[in-house]
Amino acid sequence: MEQLSYATLEIMDYQGYSLKTAPERILQFGEGNFLRGFADYFIDVLNERCDLNAKVVLVNPTHRGKAERFNAQEGLYTVYLRGMENGVAQSKRRMVSSVSRCLSPYADFEGFLQTAQNPDMAFVLSNTTEAGIVYDEVCQLTDAPATAFPAKVTQWLYARFTHFGGAADAGVVFLPCELIDANGEALKSCVLRYAKQWQLPQTFAQWIETANTFCSTLVDRIVTGYPSDEADQLDVENGYIDRLATVGEPFANWVIEGPQWVGEALKLEGSGLPILICDDQGPYKKRKVRILNGAHTSTALAAYLMGYDIVRDCMADQTISAFLTQALEQEIMPVIDLPKEDLAHFASAVKDRFQNPYIDHKLLDISLNSVSKWRARVLPTILEYHAQFGTLPERLVFSFAALLAFYTGKEISGNSLLGCRDGASYPIIDNMEVLQFFAQHSQDDGFIHAVASHEAFWGCDLTAIPDFEATVTAHWRTIATQGLAVAMKAVVAD
Structure with missing residues (x-):
């Protein structure tokens, strides 16, 4: 040739x-x-x-x-x-x-x-x-x-x-x-x-x-x-x-x-x-960050702890798929100022992308620097949703509890904090200040309050959001006693 x-x-x-x-x-x-x-x-x-x-x-x-x-x-x-x-x-x-x-x-x-x-x-x-x-x-x-x-x-x-x-x-x-x-x-x-x-x-x-x-x-x-x-x-x-x-x-x-x-x-x-x-790309950037990136960040950590390693594999799980769909349609899209048809088309494309059989998109790769990602991609939706509807978006708040579960670890090895899934360790990679904070507090009784109130992570005190800490605590208890799969299923609407 x-x-x-x-x-x-x-x-x-x-x-x-x-x-x-x-x-x-x-x-x-x-x-x-x-x-x-x-x-x-x-x-x-x-x-x-x-x-x-x-x-x-x-x-x-x-x-x-x-x-x-x-x-x-x-x-x-x-x-x-x-x-x-x-x-x-x-x-x-x-x-x-x-x-x-x-x-x-x-x-x-x-x-x-x-x-x-x-x-x-x-x-x-x-x-x-x-x-x-x-x-x-x-x-x-x-x-x-x-x-x-x-x-x-x-x-x-x-x-x-x-x-x-x-x-x-x-x-x-x-x-x-x-x-x-x-x-x-x-x-x-x-x-x-x-x-x-x-x-x-x-x-x-x-x-x-x-x-x-x-x-x-x-x-x-x-x-x-x-x-x-x-x-x-x-x-x-x-x-x-x-x-x-x-x-x-x-x-x-x-x-x-x-x-x-x-x-x-x-x-x-x-x-x-x-x-x-x-004239203004702002709404389209918001669409991408909130729907595509926000969907990744709000599901990847929980999906990994549920035993999945690749994005498309976890999308075959009915609970995860329903969680993602409901988070998109009921919590993320309602606070984006673009036509509903535009948002629905983009969200549908996102789900297609997550199921791509030709790309092995690793959940651990998505997990890198999840603290700053959650702050940029998920927290703004929670704040806007609460301001607009007076209630908390249940699935996005659940994603914070999943983040806490994923970041639970006490041993730092090299540039990562070691978490544990099914008896095997996995690397939690983030800024060293973040890793040291979680290593210091993840075994404490006041773990949730310590993280949620740490303004350096989130730009605000999350415990000041009405019912946020109580809701996260309830999800955390279910995760700790019954596991991520049961906890996620509990927040998926029938």
Whole structure:
């Protein structure tokens, strides 16, 4: 077999969609699995369905790039989407041809800057990890390149500003996909700081503000990466060797906070893609954090103590499944200000994702740093539900009792506190201050009060919430005497 390339596709008389040539209209910082299985996949679909007619230039954000591997395959790679859709297991394949090439600014800094001279360039994508959008005052305009991602962006923008004489129509749209709040605003702030630090013309700073659009985005899709265990078999099935293949789940959601003309520029109309342009991504972030992440955090610890290790396995348990459904429909969704149909569709997709037969999502992985996760993902719903309805959401309060049970342990080994399930120890991983607190108090008679009243964990005293401590204590007693399964069944409505 030959390595994947356009010549290989021609030899094998490939009948699927491919776009060999198109203007390079998108610059992308980051060549990792996520963007290739998410944004670049969408761009390929837009090219096919909506005639976007755009190619993506990948930029290695660090020294550890894979430019040679991408260029050897002429930017081509295969995406496999596997998971549940509407309760049915699905496995789909798409050969993606939206990428033109990959370059490293460390090996070819001038080539990197030359992309700024391209009049067709209209969008800049990025996923440089949560630590990527940071300001590092060490970076200088004369670096080749600057190390920090926002500094590279500033170098690129200044090259573009200079080449086009500050023309208003030379600005671009930024669509950062880093998992931080207000990622567009954060990137713009860093760029403006570099412009000031480097004493660049004030007209450049004004051009950044007026000619360029920095959109904050919210992204959601699990992309697990290269299928190393089955790569050889997949190559045989495809008829070509692909060293850039990546695997993801069918579900995806991309919320872009920006003007509607951004969607028009991307030719989204009629695409059928899960991409939304809106004025405020806040409600959609709340939907994701409360429904997806909140569902994980409120069920995972109890499910683990009930003997399960993998998310999809615990979803087959009728009690856990009913607990999750009732928590979503009766306690979480009622306090989210979005249309009921929208929330119901998202919640249904979440349950499909939890049952994905192709992803072994470990409950212990979900359990990492559960104290801060519970505070961010579950507690706000409890507070809003109580304020709105005057009662406590029973299942979410139960999840706090399950957290206490999971975090019960007295021995710290290395970076973890040791819990016990069915006579075997398991690692509880969190900040050391958290672990030390639980190790000190989990054997005390006043354990529940000590944890619930510890404001440093929750940002407030949970014992001040009417009936909270009493309700948790009742659940705790049932857990201690009859086990998690019986205790959870008791809070599941008939």
